[in-house]
Amino acid sequence: MKKRILIVEDEFVEANNLEMILHRAGYYVCDIAGYVTKALEIIEREKPDLVLLDIFLKGKLTGIDLAKVLKEKNIAFVYLSANSNKDILAEAKKTEPYGFLVKPFREKDVLVTIDIANYLHEQKLKLKFRSEHVAKDAFVQHRDFEGIIGKSQALNTVFNHIKLVAPTDTSVLILGESGTGKERLVDSLHAQSLRKSRPLIKVNCAALPASLIESELFGHEKGAFTGAYDRRIGKFEQADTGTIFLDEVGELPLDLQVKLLRVLQEKEIERVGGKNTIKVDIRIVAATNRNLETEVANGKFRMDLFYRLNVFPIAVPPLRTRKDDIPVLVAHFISHYAPKLGKDIERISDEAMKTLMNYNWPGNIRELEHLIERSILLSPGKIITSVLLPIFEDVPPVKEITSVGIKTMEQNEVEHIVHVLKICKGKIAGPGGAAELLNLPYSTLVSRMKKLGIKKENVLR
Template sequence: MVFPFSIGNSQKFSVTFYSRDYNAYSDENLNLLIPIESTICQFFKQLYSDKKTIIEPKIKEVSPNKELSQITKSGFEGIIGSSSQMATVFNYIKKVAPSETSVLILGESGTGKEKIAQSIHALSPRKEKPLVIINCGAIPENLAESILFGHEKGAFTGALERRIGKFELADGGTIFLDEIGEMPLTLQVKLLRVLQEKNIERVGGSAPLKIDVRIIAATNKDLENEVAAGRFRMDLYYRLYVFPILVPSLRNRIEDIPELADHFIKMYSENMNIKPPTLSKAALQQLINYSWQGNIREMEHVIQRTLLLNEENTIKTIEFSPSSILKTEQTTESFSIKTMLENERDYILYILKKCNGKVSGAGGAAEILDINPSTLTSRIKKLEINKKIS
């Protein structure tokens, strides 16, 4: 919670309160501070009365050579953030990691749920054993049981040899079930039995195999709604929902954006073998103002795109993808209904302006729009926008 106040015309301060608990503060807490605002102002005025204090602007140019204030303790590598929301996540990880408790990681796509699972495993007594990652949404339903639990030779047509399943590979370690909300109901029944009985049976096998695995699951779905809709088993839900961890969206932790931007600039500059450019205040403000529906994954791609298109030592503007800009412009404009032709015209005009009127060739509008240059030329003439390019 942040309580801002001013001394005189230029001196601006804020008192910040932190809590390890997510959403610990409310407007009621802030209202308690309002009656003592004058007392707080007098205290700071007296404190700085004998000093010439210069308050730096909040948004500063970010240099990738600056030391990151990210957490670098063993077990948290790759997770960047010092916001109060991430402090809560780190606290939960440290508390649950040493135990054998099942963990359910909740959060939007692109928030870094897999990184959280890796940290829990790295800080657990199982860290020397395997961490096996399974994307439940990418497993073909007809092969799911064989992939997860393995099969014996001759168990079905094409089973030419014995196959060890993912659960057996993870024995003694941790298994991470990503996108658990996508798991078919038939497979949910088998997973529940594994959680209850601590053993598996290979397809075509005659005897159960004892296994020792810790389960970490993740989803971007509301599993309560999935249970209500009959798409997710209630008994499995309660088996997994022992220790939930909510990973905040990037929109709810914008104070971490400078550190994240710095990290990605350094990483991709090294990959491209170039000197990391400095991020200007204007570009940083663009990143802060953006809605980030794709969260950290989207930000990583945007920074990579910006570095590819940047030709200076300073990043002066962020190169968002055309589709992202179009969505942002549509949400900020006053509401109006446009025809499909009007929307197409606006979009082509925008791309042409970005390309300085270049239609064909490398970096031309046709390449960006992924259409034939002659087709684009025809559309430009039909929509009467060729004269608008300056």
């Protein structure tokens, strides 16, 4: 059955243009309204599936006022706007639209946005149905989240979201700073899914060289390129019937984002050098510490892929917002590392704990874990009486520069990594290593060094 679309737009030319685009694509435009009161009458009569809604309309009521009604009626809507005022857009975003279309409209953008809106609305209805049937006594069962330490309200909210979405095949996007434990949440999500007995394949997109990432994800045929002596099965095929976790998905090059979108839409892949499509039955979970909306605005991440991944976002809170969990985390790390390090450590002193509670934790749980491990090694007795928090030197004032002295982002990144390596005397991994100070996974730092041509032996000269 054709989707029924209502256009709410008070400019005749724009409305007529949209109507022609939709007719060519096979949609049914049930009517056009130029102001909110008329739109409400049409909605009652026609029951549209989707509303394309201008923010500024004739009359006293705006598109934002109508959006609140549509939300109550559970009707999907997409905003139409030529206005880029941040305050107005922020107000519009509060109504949780399924997208924005900026005037003047391009046919491709209109059709992609409508396709995404329909998809998101269907997924939302499925999740709404499930949430209404989740037993209240199943609010949080900590045994379902083995290996994730903490009982704060912020963490409980994350647990509830995972319990809700885990049994579905909905794509999940896990958002959070480095070191917050996003990978542990993926393990729990997969363990509570209907695919728990099937593979869970993990890929760190930031750690893969650009020249190899396509082959790594999609596989390749023998002879596809120089050095391809055998057929290779890629990560997507390995994850067939299971789950694939794409960590740091924001690092994917734009050409591979197109191919990932195809996997999400069509559930099929092609190996590099292959001629046949291969069907895959996978659930995609992605994670990033980047603001993907900003990346979309800057043209670095595809809008259609963002909305396909962002069906069910889960924001992992940073440690500084869940400090209630620090004591239990410290106790866990002591019980874990003390026996491994051959130390008889019983607890941490109140004064040392106070120091931890007053720290802002830019490196989150990973930083706390490394700090406790180091403190265990340095402690002479059974009680950790002091902790050595990182000391950050004051940044000198920025000098006025001319265009001649401006450095590229890549040059600045090279200088920063080299500076940290010199401080760590070339140590990359482990406590006190460059990866810890830079708050990066070891594999990510090594990958960045390779891409930037940084060699440890040259740094130490």
